Amino acid sequence: MKQFDAVARVPGDPILGLMETFRADPNPAKLDLGVGVYRDAFGLTPVLAAVKQAEQRLVDQESTKAYVGGHGDADFGKQVTRLVLGDDAALLQRAGMTQTPGGTGALRLAGDFIATCLPGRRIWLSDPTWPIHETLFAAAGLSVAHYPYVGADNRLDVPAMLATLNEVPIGDVVLLHACCHNPTGFDLAPEDWRQVLDIVRSRELLPLFDLAYQGFGDGLEQDAYAVRLFTEALPEVLVTSSCSKNFGLYRERTGGLLVIASNPDALAAVRSQLASLARNLWSTPPNHGAAVVATILADEHLRACWQEELEGMRQRIVTLRHGLVKALEPYGLSEGFAHIAEQRGMFSYTGLTAEQVRRLRAEDAVYLLETGRANVAGLDAERLDALARSIARVVR
Structure with missing residues (x-):
């Protein structure tokens, strides 16, 4: 047979x-x-030259190839969390990153977490969005819906976006492109982001930011504007971060899922779930790219x-x-x-x-x-x- x-x-x-x-x-x-x-x-x-130098340093100094654990390289998590959120000490106390195989791995981990721990929540994606968003969240078992983003005239349609978000059921998840929207290239202005925040807060939605291009839009700090606006105003936010583009580490599959919770205890509970879910996805993440990023961000030169x-x-x-x-x-x-x-x-x-x-x-x-x-x-x-x-x- x-x-x-x-x-x-x-x-x-x-x-x-x-x-x-x-x-x-x-x-x-x-x-x-x-x-x-x-x-x-x-x-x-x-x-990148910085990557080459960091890799050489790792070749000279790396002493083990042992597993890095369920949440990955702790130095990587610490450094990238600060890159995304800044140095706000109060915020960092309720934030934690789980390293993943690229930004795609972070999105899948987020999808599995929502499906497992927040059952019944629908996830709302922009129309259009990165095609893998559609298939990835569906594969995780989530119901996928859409909010308008670009109109028939190939222009950003903020009023239509806001109108639909205002109708999203209480407690659902909304995926937002933090900067450099893929595939359109159209980004929200600061005043638009503040309106989205008001709706997310009033309807108690869970924002999931896809931050795949930090530094490619208006600059490292500017591109983190929306994420920082929401994390400072809301008790709970999810952020997927990718190092493929801004570090040129495409084939190293380097990324992470950043969780901002209301308090350290809630954060610990969520991270325990993420470690369990990751165990059944990839067990522990690859370390080379993460070690390169951590080395670069920790060294002034x-x-x-x-x-x-x-x-x-x-x-x-x-x-x-x-x-x-x-x-x-x-x-x-x-x-x-x-x-x-x-x-x-x-x-x-x-x-x-x-x-x-x-x-x-x-x-x-x-x-x-x-x-x-x-x-x-x-x-x-x-x-x-x-x-x-x-x-x-x-x-x-």
Whole structure:
């Protein structure tokens, strides 16, 4: 009996599938704006100098490869918690981080915690959101609902978002992108965040922040604004943090789930549940990436080096955004695509239709998702004019 014959084949992930198609394309001028990784002026995803130095230090000084425990590297947790929340001593006393395999692992751990310990809560996601949010929380057994975020005119629709959040049942969970919204690039302004906070507080919702791009939007401190606003005002908040983008540690799968509870006793109870859940997911997390991050953040020289490199990446993305809008001027399209310069982070909801995206791929080997989402960090400054010319052709 061959038992695998009955196993159905499922469609591949659209982003990973796009990567495979791109790699197989023989066109030497092909351009990958699909996969969400940062690329430098040479088209490479570099290993940061601060990371290289920290790794060498670990090679020279690391004395064991023993397990790091259910909550992971304690130094990593301490350092990243301060990176996210700042140095507010009172807040830190009721905050604790559980290290996870990347931000995705943190999201799955949060989903399992909600399903296990807060049964019956629905989780509300922005429309649109990162596609894995949808499948990940469903796999954790949660009921998924949506609040509006971007309207049909490809603009942030704050009134619609607030109106829907005002109708969310008491006690439900709402996932919020702390900065650099994926996939749209549209972020809430401080006054918008304060309105969301008022609703979350009045309806006793549990906010779950996805903080995957700290430092890629307006800067390290600025990008933590919403998280700090909510954690200072509310007794309970969940935050998933990723080091993939801001430390360039994509393949090291380095992240954490940060819990802010009303008091240390409540925090201890939640953390006991997280350790139990993690035991059945990955037992203990991988340590190399976490040790690198902890080493960098604890060392004044390495931290300064890292922050300089991170700011350089952020500024490059900002320059590319403005450069593309400028390149569209000769075609009379700069106003129609002005939102690209207004968005934040790696991604842009360009406003291109699925048919226009397919034409870009077929005619010019320009690869982006059929939703129109483009990875701005994959652009090449020297090819902005060519890209603008291609866009002009498909939109007319």
